[in-house]
Amino acid sequence: xxxxxxxxxxxxxxxxxxxxxxxxxxxxxxxxxxxxxxxxxxxxxxxxxxxxxxxxxxxxxxxxxxxxxxxxxxxxxxxxxxxxxxxxxxxxxxxxxxxxxxxxxxxxxxxxxxxxxxxxxxxxxxxxxxxxxxxxxxxxxxxxxxxxxxxxxxxxxxxxxxxxxxxxxxxxxxxxxxxxxxxxxxxxxxxxxxxxxxxxxxxxxxxxxxxxxxxxxxxxxxxxxxxxxxxxxxxxxxxxxxxxxxxxxxxxxxxxxxxxxxxxxxxxxxxxxxxxxxxxxxxxxxxxxxxxxxxxxxxxxxxxxxxxxxx
Numbered sequence: 001x002x003x004x005x006x007x008x009x010x011x012x013x014x015x016x017x018x019x020x021x022x023x024x025x026x027x028x029x030x031x032x033x034x035x036x037x038x039x040x041x042x043x044x045x046x047x048x049x050x051x052x053x054x055x056x057x058x059x060x061x062x063x064x065x066x067x068x069x070x071x072x073x074x075x076x077x078x079x080x081x082x083x084x085x086x087x088x089x090x091x092x093x094x095x096x097x098x099x100x101x102x103x104x105x106x107x108x109x110x111x112x113x114x115x116x117x118x119x120x121x122x123x124x125x126x127x128x129x130x131x132x133x134x135x136x137x138x139x140x141x142x143x144x145x146x147x148x149x150x151x152x153x154x155x156x157x158x159x160x161x162x163x164x165x166x167x168x169x170x171x172x173x174x175x176x177x178x179x180x181x182x183x184x185x186x187x188x189x190x191x192x193x194x195x196x197x198x199x200x201x202x203x204x205x206x207x208x209x210x211x212x213x214x215x216x217x218x219x220x221x222x223x224x225x226x227x228x229x230x231x232x233x234x235x236x237x238x239x240x241x242x243x244x245x246x247x248x249x250x251x252x253x254x255x256x257x258x259x260x261x262x263x264x265x266x267x268x269x270x271x272x273x274x275x276x277x278x279x280x281x282x283x284x285x286x287x288x289x290x291x292x293x294x295x296x297x298x299x300x301x302x303x304x305x306x307x308x309x310x311x
Contacts, residue, residue, distance in 0.1 A: 003129040003288045005092040007031045009121035014112070016104025019078060019191075019215070020065065022208030025100040029116060032093040034125035037251055038086055040068065040076040044099045049074050054083060054096075056249040056273060062266040064201070066246055077102045080265065081191075084245030085113035087253065088182025091122060092129060108190035108214040109230075110241055114183055128286040134256025135282055138275045145262040147243075147271040149281075152257040153290040154178070159240040160261045165194070167221040171236035177253075182244070188230045189237035192216035195224065243268055250276060255289045 013028045032039065038054035049072035052058060060075060061067040067077040076096075082103050086094060088110065096103070106112035137150040158174040175181050193201075193215055202208060210217075216234065217224045231237055243260050246268035260268070275281050 001288045002286055005034045005125040005127045005129050006090050006122045007034070007093040007125055008091065008117065009123040012116050012120040014104065014106075014116060016106050016112075017209040017214070018100065018102030019105035019108070019209045020205070021077075021100070021102050023100055023102070025098055025102060025104045027104055028097040029120060030095040030097060031123075032095045034093060034127040036093045038083065038091075038094050038096065038248075040079065040096045040098065042074055042076065042099075042101070043097050045074055052076055054079060054249055055251055056269060056276065059249065059269050062264075062269055063204075064265075066249075066265045066269070068249075075101050078105060079103050080242050080245035081105070081108075081110045082113050082245070083248045084182070084241050085110040085117060085187065087244050087248040088177070088187060089114055089117045089122060091117060092252075093125065105191075105209065105214045108192075108216070109238070110182075110187040110245075114187045129288070130252045131285050131287070131289065132250055132252045132254045132276075132282050133285045134254060134275075136278075136280060138271065138278065138281050140267060140271045140274050142267050142270070145264070145267050146260070147263040147267045148257075148259045149254065149271060149275050150257045150259070152255065154257075155253050155255055155289055156257045157240050157243060158257070158259045159236055159243060159263075160259075161236045161239055162262060163235075165218065165221060167218060167223065168192075168235045171233045173233060173236050173240055175240070177244075186237050186241050186244070189234045189241050190214070190216050190230065191238055191242075192218065192235055195219040239263075247272065252284070253289075255285070 008031045011030045015026050040052040042050045052068050052070045058068040060069040065078040066080045069075040134149050134151045139148045155177040160172045162170045212225050
């Protein structure tokens with residue numbers, strides 16, 4: 001079965017805070033021509049240097065978020081949650097206009113971006129969708145962290161985390177990314193952090209806009225957010241969400257199995273470089289992945305996942 005490329009039917013605008021800069025950002029999602037991919041466009045700089053393609057090879061910084069830049073050194077940071085929403089919603093081509101250097105964090109998940117995409121509506125385009133098919137296993141490591149891409153018939157993701165903090169501890173999730181999986185099982189998972197690290201991050205120029213409105217915050221083993229968790233394993237689901245956004249910088253969905261163990265933005269990007277620089281590890285295809293009836297690792301229904309859990 002052939003799937004056609006998709007873009008937005010209409011433009012849509014929102015305003016939010018940059019989690020690291022702390023500044024107010026206006027963002028507009030716009031339709032784009034077939035084959036153009038996802039492009040970030042800074043409206044606060046000269047037009048000739050405003051565009052930044054969202055690709056693995058334009059990534060410039062990977063501390064606490066994923067940042068892309070162009071040859072003129074114009075940057076956009078914290079793109080991973082929006083990229084995950086594009087991936088999960090099947091959007092191949094879009095222009096993201098911003099009047100600042102960071103995507104707004106919204107509530108710390110991809111759910112607000114999925115909502116914006118659905119409001120703008122998604123429309124088919126004339127060109128067939130390209131996929132990247134994994135032909136051989138590629139693994140990268142950094143310390144005790146591991147990221148792997150291996151052959152498979154579906155777009156699938158598995159993630160494991162292991163924190164000393166007992167409130168998080170060891171968690172695992174695994175999903176086949178069929179229609180609806182991202183929206184129902186992953187998009188509402190929020191980023192998280194520790195109150196004890198907040199001052200240090202601010203001294204590094206990070207997390208200036210972080211708050212209980214856009215992140216799960218832990219003090220010791222206590223979750224400070226009054227509403228508690230959205231999923232019982234929200235922490236690992238958010239790490240999977242991050243990986244989906246990072247992997248979409250390949251420029252097309254990857255047909256194969258991703259497995260991350262304690263992986264982060266830097267290792268995810270290292271995996272893409274290693275994988276895509278090996279011509280024997282992958283090929284392009286327009287044949288859509290196999291659709292499956294069950295989602296591995298999804299223990300909750302969409303209705304259950306939507307309900308908060310008391311911490």
